[in-house]
Amino acid sequence: MSATARPDQQYDVALDALPATYIFSSESVTEGHPDKVCDFIADSILDAHLAQDPRARVACEVLVKDGNVVLAGEITSEAKDVDYEAIVRRAIEEIGYVDANEAFHAAGVKVTVLLSQQSGHIAQGVDTGGAGDQGIMFGYATDETEELMPLPILLSHRLSRLIAEDRKAGRKAWLRPDAKTQVSVEYEGNTPVAVRTVLVSTQHAEDVSQEEIKAYVATDLVPRALGTWYRDDIEILVNPTGIFAIGGPSADAGVTGRKIIVDTYGGAGRHGGGAFSGKDPSKVDRSGAYFGRFVARQLVKAGLARKAEVQVAYAIGRAEPVSVRVDTFGTGDARAAEAYVRQNFDFRPNAIIERLGLRRPIYRTTTNYGHFGRTGLPWEA
Numbered sequence: 001m002s003a004t005a006r007p008d009q010q011y012d013v014a015l016d017a018l019p020a021t022y023i024f025s026s027e028s029v030t031e032g033h034p035d036k037v038c039d040f041i042a043d044s045i046l047d048a049h050l051a052q053d054p055r056a057r058v059a060c061e062v063l064v065k066d067g068n069v070v071l072a073g074e075i076t077s078e079a080k081d082v083d084y085e086a087i088v089r090r091a092i093e094e095i096g097y098v099d100a101n102e103a104f105h106a107a108g109v110k111v112t113v114l115l116s117q118q119s120g121h122i123a124q125g126v127d128t129g130g131a132g133d134q135g136i137m138f139g140y141a142t143d144e145t146e147e148l149m150p151l152p153i154l155l156s157h158r159l160s161r162l163i164a165e166d167r168k169a170g171r172k173a174w175l176r177p178d179a180k181t182q183v184s185v186e187y188e189g190n191t192p193v194a195v196r197t198v199l200v201s202t203q204h205a206e207d208v209s210q211e212e213i214k215a216y217v218a219t220d221l222v223p224r225a226l227g228t229w230y231r232d233d234i235e236i237l238v239n240p241t242g243i244f245a246i247g248g249p250s251a252d253a254g255v256t257g258r259k260i261i262v263d264t265y266g267g268a269g270r271h272g273g274g275a276f277s278g279k280d281p282s283k284v285d286r287s288g289a290y291f292g293r294f295v296a297r298q299l300v301k302a303g304l305a306r307k308a309e310v311q312v313a314y315a316i317g318r319a320e321p322v323s324v325r326v327d328t329f330g331t332g333d334a335r336a337a338e339a340y341v342r343q344n345f346d347f348r349p350n351a352i353i354e355r356l357g358l359r360r361p362i363y364r365t366t367t368n369y370g371h372f373g374r375t376g377l378p379w380e381a
Contacts, residue, residue, distance in 0.1 A: 023196055025184040026152035026266025028160040031095050031368040032177020032203070032247070034254025038062035040367045041069065042256045042278030044091045045084065047361035050280065052079035054359035057118045057132075060278035062256045064249040066103040072114040073278065085111045091364075096167065096177040097248060104249040129350045131284045131314035139292020139310040140269025141300045144192055148297050149373035151192040151229070153266025155183040157369040158225040163202055164368075172216060176203035178247030190307060190331065197235040198222050203247035204239075214238040263371050264289070269309055277367055281358035284314050284349055291352040293372050294379040295345050304340055305332030312347050319348040 029036055042060045049056035056077035063070040069088050092098075093106035100108060141148040159181035167175035179202035186194045200217045217238045223230045257275025261267050274285025281287040292310040299308040305328035313322040324347055326338040346355070353359060356378040366377060374380060 021186060021188050021193075023184050023186050024150075024152055024268065025182055025197075026150065026156050026261075026268065027180060027182040028153065028156035028262055028266075028369065029181070029259060030160045030164045030177060030179040032097065032164075033180065033259070034064055034178070034249045034252045035256070035258040036254070036368055037064050037092065037095060037097075037249060038254045038256040039259065039277035040095060040364060041071075041088055041091045043363040043367045044087050045071070045075075045082070046278055046280060047364050048082050048087055049075065049077045049079045050359065050363075051361040052082075053077045056280055057282060058278065058280040059118070059283065060115070060256075062278065063253065064104065064109075064255075065253040066250060067105075067109050068112065069109050070112045070114065073116075074118040075115050076118040084113050084115075102248075102250045129319045129348065130317035131288075131319070131349050132282045132316065133284065134314055134316045135274050135285055135288075136272040136311060136313045137274065137284060137288035137292050138264075138270045138272055139289060139294065139296040139312075140265050140308070141293065141296035142190075142268070142307040143300050144190070144307075145373075147373040148300055149370075150265055150268035152183045152185045153262075153268065153370065154373055155185075155195065155198075155226060155229065156181045156266065157373070159183070159198070159200060159221065161369045162221055162225050163200075166221070174205040174208035174212075176205065176245075176247060178203040178244075178251075190329075194231065195226060195229045195234050197237065198226070199237045199240070201239050201241075201244060203244050206243075206245045210239060210242065265372070270311075272311075276371055277363070281353045282349060284312075287349060287352045287356070287358055288312050288314065288347070290356060290358070290371070290379040291345075291347065294356065294381075295341055297380070298344075299326070299328070299332075299337050299340065302340065303332075304328070304337045305334075307331045308337065310341065314349075319350070321347045 041062045045060045046058045049058050058075050060073045088111050089106045097105050099105055145151050145154050163179045166172050182199040184197040185192045186196050218236045256277050260275050264271050276286045279286045295310045296308045299305050307329045309327045311325040315322050326341050328334045328337050
C-alpha cells in the first residue's frame with residue numbers, strides 16, 4: 001500500500017485480507033468457577049482496603065483447593081481491622097458455596113494469610129506518580145454490538161450470568177455455582193451474521209437427569225441469552241462429558257488471574273498478559289487496560305473507526321508511557337485516530353486514576369462476567 005493511499009483504500013485492503021466467512025469462539029465462566037472464586041476474594045480484599053484508605057497499595061493473590069484458601073502478596077494500607085478470614089468466608093458464601101457436604105464451603109475453609117508490605121523500592125517510584133511496574137496493556141472496542149464488544153464474548157457472558165441468576169433465584173434448584181459457557185459466531189468480514197454453536201457445561205445436583213438439564217439449556221436459557229441472535233438451527237452442546245456433579249474448588253484448584261481472556265475480549269482483542277483482580281489502580285496492569293478500553297470506545301463512538309485497539313507500554317517508576325499505539329484495522333483513518341488519542345488523553349497513571357475515579361471500592365463489582373461492556377463502570381461511560 002502506498003503512503004498516499006486514501007482511508008477508504010486502506011479499509012478495502014483490510015477487509016479483503018479477511019476470509020470471506022469464518023467462525024470465532026469465546027468463552028465465559030460463572031462466579032463459582034475456581035479461578036473466579038479467587039478473583040472475587042482478591043477484589044473483595046482490595047475493596048475492603050480502599051473503603052478505608054483510597055491510596056492503599058494492594059496486590060493480593062489467592063489460591064483455592066478443597067477446603068483451603070491461601071492469600072499471598074503485598075498490601076500497604078492505613079486501613080484498620082481488615083478481617084481477612086471474615087472477608088473470605090463472606091465472599092464464598094455470596095458465591096453460593098455453603099453446602100457442608102462439599103470439601104469447599106464458606107464455614108469450613110481454612111484460611112492461610114501470607115501477606116507482607118509492598119517493597120519500598122517499588123513504592124518510591126509509585127509515590128511520585130510513576131507506573132508500579134513495566135508492561136503492555138491493550139484496550140479494544142468494536143461497533144458490532146451496542147455495547148461496543150465482540151459478539152461471542154458478550155453472548156457467552158449473558159449465558160453465564162443467567163445461569164447464576166437462575167440458581168440464586170431458585171428457578172432451578174439443581175443448579176450449582178460452577179459453570180462454563182462458549183459461543184461460536186460466524187462472521188463475514190468484520191460483521192457477525194449468525195450464532196453457530198453454543199456450549200454450556202454446568203454443575204448440578206446429583207439427582208437431576210441430563211435430559212432435564214439439556215431441556216433447560218436448549219429451550220429456556222439459550223433463547224433468553226441470545227435474544228434476536230437465536231435460531232432453531234444452532235448446535236447446542238450441554239455437559240458433553242456427562243455428569244458434572246462435583247465442581248468448584250472441591251474438584252479443581254483455582255488461582256487469581258487465570259481468566260484474563262474471559263475478563264477482556266474473549267480473544268478478539270489482544271491482551272498484554274497482566275491480570276486485573278486483587279490489584280489497586282496504581283498497578284497499570286489494571287488501570288492502563290481500563291483506560292485503553294475507555295479510549296478505544298471513544299474512537300469508535302466518535303466515528304473514527306468501526307474497530308479500534310489501543311496499546312500502551314510503561315516502564316516501572318516512570319509516569320509517561322514508553323509508547324502509545326492505535327490500530328483501526330483498516331476500518332478508519334489510523335493517523336487521524338492516533339492524533340485524536342494523543343491530543344485528548346493523558347496516559348500517566350495518576351491522570352488515569354483521577355479521570356476515571358479509580359480510588360474507590362468498586363472492584364468486586366467488576367470481577368465476574370467481564371470487566372468491559374457492562375453499564376455502571378467508569379471506563380464504559
